[in-house]
Amino acid sequence: MEPIKTLGLVIRVAAYREAHQMLTVLTQTHGKIAVSAPGVRSFKNKNHAVGSPYRYGEFVLKVTRDGRYSLMEFTPLAFFDNINKSLHAMQTGMFFLELCEKIAPEEEPMPELLRLTLNALHFLAKTDRDPDAVRLGYEIGVLRLSGVCADLTSCVKCGSREDLVRFRPALGGVTCIRCGGFVLDRAAHSLLLMTDTELQKPLFSFDVPKSTIAATLRYTEGMIHAQLCDDLKQLRALHELFPIL
Ligand SMILES: [Zn+2]
Structure with a gap:
């Protein structure tokens, strides 16, 4: 299946095995979805920025055979850290x-x-x-x-x-x-x-x-x-x- 590209806001983050995270993302095109984000808790990971609530940006997601979403790439567009x-x-x-x-x-x-x-x-x-x-x-x-x-x-x-x-x-x-x-x-x-x-x-x-x-x-x-x-x-x-x- 082709990866999907969508805008989304991280609304919840949960630790998941070692360096992984499970994100709940409110997306523009697919509503609320669960996204597994392998490795993002490591500071060296290129998608590290996604691992906190309030992150908004463009997601590229792989859809697995059983219909689950896994993060390939995240480009941040807005932070609300303030x-x-x-x-x-x-x-x-x-x-x-x-x-x-x-x-x-x-x-x-x-x-x-x-x-x-x-x-x-x-x-x-x-x-x-x-x-x-x-x-x-x-x-x-x-x-x-x-x-x-x-x-x-x-x-x-x-x-x-x-x-x-x-x-x-x-x-x-x-x-x-x-x-x-x-x-x-x-x-x-x-x-x-x-x-x-x-x-x-x-x-x-x-x-x-x-x-x-x-x-x-x-x-x-x-x-x-x-x-x-x-x-x-x-x-x-x-x-x-x-x-x-
Ligand atoms: Zn009345």
Whole structure:
């Protein structure tokens, strides 16, 4: 079989026998795949740079007869090492990789998720944006890509379009004051509506008070837990270190 060439981001690394590593890579053309990387833990190996999370670049992969991928060559295009500049940014980045790994389909392309994750890592590592604001942008993007809560303009329980100041994660969206649920303040609702209508661009550049970011994170994380995955260790660690106030 011909080798394949694709762009990809390393989202997990595990040691595997002596100098080998098993990588989990989110690729542009094949979705999430496991890649064995022989010898890369050795400093002398030409592909040594691939052996850490957050590496993005071009992969040349050999496909074995039983359909597994083995690394032939890696050309780095971007590093996000700066993510370790603060504990807050570092822990947020670990959560991004965790969430990305959980929702990425195996062997099925999802280039929008790769683009969104690279954008989020860029803002986290290379700008002064508040990590909580970047996290909110990433979570809104992930929910949108996963098709959770397409409609923010009517109550998911009764269909009313008035007084949408609550939300019910189990039902997957906003609710009116009569149907009840968790509190979603008006500023948080406006922010969600704004990012819903203007697609990618404002996800990482909105300028709102910290309290609105916190209120909106309660919504996005309620939805992620109820609709996508409820076992997110890195998010739990993030909440313990940097509680949402
Ligand atoms: Zn209602």
